[in-house]
Amino acid sequence: MKKEMEEIDKMIREALSDQEAQFYEDLNEPPVLQKLSEVYKSQLGWLALVMNVIMLLLAVLAVYSIISFWNSPEMLAMIRWAVVSILSVMAIGILKLYFWMQMDKNDIRRELKRIELQIAALLHKLDQ
Template sequence: MTNIDDKILETLCEEDRELLSTYIEDMNKCRLITESFRGKQKFYIMLVWADILFFTLLLIFSVYQYFTTEAIAEKLTWMGGFVLSVLAISLMKMWYWMELNKLAVTRDIKRVELQISLLAQKLDTK
């Protein structure tokens, strides 16, 4: 932390320190993923994870069927299933990582808002 952050923390009351400590600590990826299941869109997050699992199983099954079939038409069908699965998984993972990024940015904005309000309170008392 910087010198100004230390000065702000010195002036905070205990309740404000607890609130600010939840926003100050950086989240690693595992904790951010865990927090994504507690937000407003937890249903969509769980749905996307279930879809990713489904398309992963479809991908594995398509690859297996592709190598075990002999007819060209069937091979093309299973290759289509493979391509569809890869695209679906890629798109859902991109959406999910954008959601994680949005959560991290929102968290940082809340932290800055809290620090600004605490600084404004400190300036008002002087």
């Protein structure tokens, strides 16, 4: 499968002009840290920042509730602290999942730009 993808990429590079090929190379997948920074630079970057603050607060709540769970003398209090810790960890997971979905959305957008470039190059070649 990987060999087939490399062959397709090679065919695409051969079909493009030098300028188009350079632009195509610039569209390669960025590293994870750059993907993270793209989430903060998007239109919903403020929401990502707010979500990180909420996740930090939930992490503090989870640690506090786990400590309180171990220090509770009564069974009912232990159950309550356990529920709080489980819910806070689940909420952190949900927020992280949303954050990763935003990163995936940017990846899909990048791939669509690649397809648009290929279509534009094909139309340019057909017009000549």
